[in-house]
Amino acid sequence: MHDISLGRIPAIAGAPGAARDLGTHVADLTSSRRSFILLDPALDSAERRAELIERLGESGIAASLFVLPPGEPKEVTVEAAADQARTFDAGSVIAIGGGSTMDAGKLVASLIAATERVSVYRLAATPLPKGRLPLICVPTTAGTGAEATAVSVLSAPDGIKYWFWADGLKPDLIVHDPALALGLPAAVTAATGVDALVHAIEASTNANATATNNIFAYRAIALVAEYLPVAFATPADLEARARLLEAATLAGIAIDNAGTAIAHNIGHALGSLAPVPHGRAVAIGMCATLAWNVESHPDVYAPVAVAMGIAGGASELPAAFLRFVRDVGIDLHVRDVQAEALAKQMAQPENAAMLASNRRAATPDDLLRHAEAALALAN
Numbered sequence: 001m002h003d004i005s006l007g008r009i010p011a012i013a014g015a016p017g018a019a020r021d022l023g024t025h026v027a028d029l030t031s032s033r034r035s036f037i038l039l040d041p042a043l044d045s046a047e048r049r050a051e052l053i054e055r056l057g058e059s060g061i062a063a064s065l066f067v068l069p070p071g072e073p074k075e076v077t078v079e080a081a082a083d084q085a086r087t088f089d090a091g092s093v094i095a096i097g098g099g100s101t102m103d104a105g106k107l108v109a110s111l112i113a114a115t116e117r118v119s120v121y122r123l124a125a126t127p128l129p130k131g132r133l134p135l136i137c138v139p140t141t142a143g144t145g146a147e148a149t150a151v152s153v154l155s156a157p158d159g160i161k162y163w164f165w166a167d168g169l170k171p172d173l174i175v176h177d178p179a180l181a182l183g184l185p186a187a188v189t190a191a192t193g194v195d196a197l198v199h200a201i202e203a204s205t206n207a208n209a210t211a212t213n214n215i216f217a218y219r220a221i222a223l224v225a226e227y228l229p230v231a232f233a234t235p236a237d238l239e240a241r242a243r244l245l246e247a248a249t250l251a252g253i254a255i256d257n258a259g260t261a262i263a264h265n266i267g268h269a270l271g272s273l274a275p276v277p278h279g280r281a282v283a284i285g286m287c288a289t290l291a292w293n294v295e296s297h298p299d300v301y302a303p304v305a306v307a308m309g310i311a312g313g314a315s316e317l318p319a320a321f322l323r324f325v326r327d328v329g330i331d332l333h334v335r336d337v338q339a340e341a342l343a344k345q346m347a348q349p350e351n352a353a354m355l356a357s358n359r360r361a362a363t364p365d366d367l368l369r370h371a372e373a374a375l376a377l378a379n
Contacts, residue, residue, distance in 0.1 A: 023059025032091020040097020099144025143192025145252020
């Protein structure tokens with residue numbers, strides 16, 4: 001008997017300059033001519049604002065713009081954006097930027113109809129309102145794959161990161177415009193690209209992995225392995241930027257169906273304890289645990305080694321992954337975090353699903369050893 005289960009995959013449109021057609025896409029999705037735009041602060045400029053509003057205006061779309069503050073998204077920011085969208089009477093939402101902008105925009109589109117504070121919906125304790133606004137995601141950093149998932153992650157006032165789940169968090173359309181990624185700093189290119197790589201590796205090797213879903217994951221792994229070094233060394237390479245956007249979305253599809261595992265457990269725990277950007281944090285988590293996971297299931301990791309072009313097979317994968325992330329300049333040093341505190345955070349309820357998905361079960365002693373390994377990577 002053949003069993004298969006894949007979640008809904010949003011429509012995808014991609015080409016250099018594709019963002020110029022946003023007005024047409026909005027018109028295809030809704031009769032409303034009022035669109036709310038969430039913009040990544042890294043993309044904010046008077047010229048870009050004017051161009052966005054002008055382009056949408058050419059299609060008869062009036063726009064209200066909300067520029068997110070720097071850093072990872074916070075609950076209070078999303079509530080402020082949703083309030084602005086309601087006041088504007090928005091009929092659609094467009095999120096343009098990195099993973100933080102995707103996470104915020106996805107929730108804003110759903111929270112338009114909400115009467116509760118966003119905290120009520122943490123960890124899917126209460127279902128998000130139905131009937132969200134039409135949503136378009138335009139990722140400009142090739143990493144989180146948030147544009148393809150039914151998940152958003154926000155920080156609470158105390159700094160703890162919480163997940164929000166609902167199929168409605170997936171957009172109607174993903175637009176890839178590699179031209180928007182050309183100005184991305186090398187460090188951000190590296191961190192987001194490694195994030196996509198970790199997504200794909202974990203989705204294809206954890207306890208929820210399936211052969212069909214692995215098609216997306218292995219393709220993503222191969223694309224990052226080939227094109228991240230190119231984009232890191234040659235930032236203006238449009239082909240590399242396009243392929244990394246593809247990789248991030250495919251990896252997003254893969255984790256939407258299979259989830260992540262212990263590297264993300266460590267990454268999210270680190271992010272709750274210190275200002276460690278997500279891409280760096282999950283790279284640290286993967287470097288700290290990959291050899292331990294490969295030891296238990298080398299056959300599961302062998303296709304990952306093939307996808308990365310590692311001739312020596314699964315046994316060579318941990319060292320090769322470490323070299324790869326160091327070659328693209330990932331900083332593996334974490335400051336002011338103690339191993340005991342990290343292990344305790346790894347065991348918290350908000351991180352439980354990632355830990356439970358890991359193919360090799362981890363004991364409390366394992367958590368402490370992994371935390372120690374993560375914090376020792378700088379050496």
